[in-house]
Amino acid sequence: MTEYPSGKVGALFHTLMTAISNCSLYSTEHASVEEYLKRSLTIINEMLDTHESIEIMIIEDEIIINKNPLKETGIHEKNLIKRLKRKGISGIEFLKGLTIAELKQFIADISVKKRDIKSYPHIKTGVIDVRLGGLKIDDGLSLDTEGLADLSTQQVEKLKEVYSDISPFRRLNTSGLEEIVVNFILTFRREANILTIISPVKAYSEYTYTHATNVAVLSMFQAESLGITDELLHDIGISALLHDVGKMFISKEILEKKGSLADKEWEEMQRHSLYGARYLSKMEDLPRLAPVIALQHHYRYDSKGYPALHINGKRQHILSQIIAVSDFFDALRSIRPYKREWEVKEILSLMRKNADSEFNPLLVDNFTRIILAALKGS
Ligand SMILES: [Fe+2]
Ligand SMILES: [Fe+2]
Structure with a gap:
């Protein structure tokens, strides 16, 4: 031609x-x-x-x-x-x-x-989409995929690919992240039960990618239920996929340690927020929200979290509060070496107990409502 x-x-x-x-x-x-x-x-x-x-x-x-x-x-x-x-x-x-x-x-x-x-x-x-193999979205924006579990597995794989390229000297593959976010937004339109696209952690070494993908799904789902759409919804998805990116700069021994962490190791682990924010702030083509969320996702609603830079009156950004809710929920429902798998309702009730201190109570109410509605729909 x-x-x-x-x-x-x-x-x-x-x-x-x-x-x-x-x-x-x-x-x-x-x-x-x-x-x-x-x-x-x-x-x-x-x-x-x-x-x-x-x-x-x-x-x-x-x-x-x-x-x-x-x-x-x-x-x-x-x-x-x-x-x-x-x-x-x-x-x-x-x-x-x-x-x-x-x-x-x-x-x-x-x-x-x-x-x-x-x-x-x-x-x-x-x-x-030539890179997604089985996944194809045709006219009318409908998803044609074998199963939603496959869909999330594919997104986890894709995120793993993006993460494997991470280096302070290289640009981040933002289009790979965009694809993941767009695929999830399209899935929400047809799937009532959000929990079906939350991935189980198959191997501990995969935890980082699975967790980041799940936090993105849960955060976009929360945001959509609060009336957030389009660009901001998209930016929340991208930022959520990257919220723990600083962990890529923490040693494997600390990251994958089975027992509890020694004080020094815990201090190092906590630095992932700072490392992530520093890394993301240097990247082009990313939402401005991404480094903010990376920095603040462990701040807590009552400002008692880490890093302790926020003591001079800076409160946790509302979108970081959304991510913090998803982060906690996914961390508890995943099988970690030192935790059993928590039942959804058990986690929700624990979150309600921590509302006001760790989490924004209004967000916890909303989260409980949408997750219970999703469970009913399954
Ligand atoms: Fe984190
Ligand atoms: Fe996290």
Whole structure:
């Protein structure tokens, strides 16, 4: 298939992205939105003169247009990738016969935070994820996977891959994290019982990844039930996946020690909050929330946790409080060498006892409500 001239492709992404941005700022009826929509449609129609359809695929951070990778991804392309990823889309196909009304609807659906992407007669959307093997999300954003347990196992594996690359000298694979978060958000839409996508810890060495994945699921579930959507929901997911990333800088002997930790070892273990925050604050392309949550997830609601930097009046951020609730719940329900597996209701009642001191009581109430509702739904 012949390539489009790069000038034309660049112009298309520029006009589409400007239409989307203006649409978020003003409304679909704004004159500048109309103008950029018209320009986009003209370019699309010119491109469709020589091709049956325009197929745009997003794989990792690359754009493939009609099977040809784009040589350069500029600011407009990067912004478009970001927008689409947040909607769970990694493929768009424009077909002959596209009208301005359809394009307008599509642009409006992408720019409005709460709205889902629908199907349009001449625009196809879907998630084509080459890295997830069995997992494929088709048109209409439905999940086609063998089982939800498999889904979470796959996400744990994926997180393990991201974590295995962690080094203070390398960039973090944020697109891998994005995929995990998007997959969970899509799962919530069809699965009433959140507990079915919480992974059991199969091997102790896998604990870090399993725990981080579970904390992300539980925190996004809490956040959604509190009315948090879109970008913030996504940012909470990413931050939760990374809340314990500082443990990657703690020695294995301490991390996997079976008996109780000596004072010095415990001090070192507690430093994972600081190490994580320091590491994440240097990484680009991450929510600003990520280092905050890494630093504060052991602060406690009554400010008695660690690290003890917060004594001068700084309270735990509400989103760190959400993560702290999920963190505690998952830690207790996982099999650790020094703990038995706790029953869900037993953990909930312990959390209620610790509400006000360790946890925000309102969050504990909400958490209890959603977990009990999930148990009933199973
Ligand atoms: Fe932690
Ligand atoms: Fe944790």
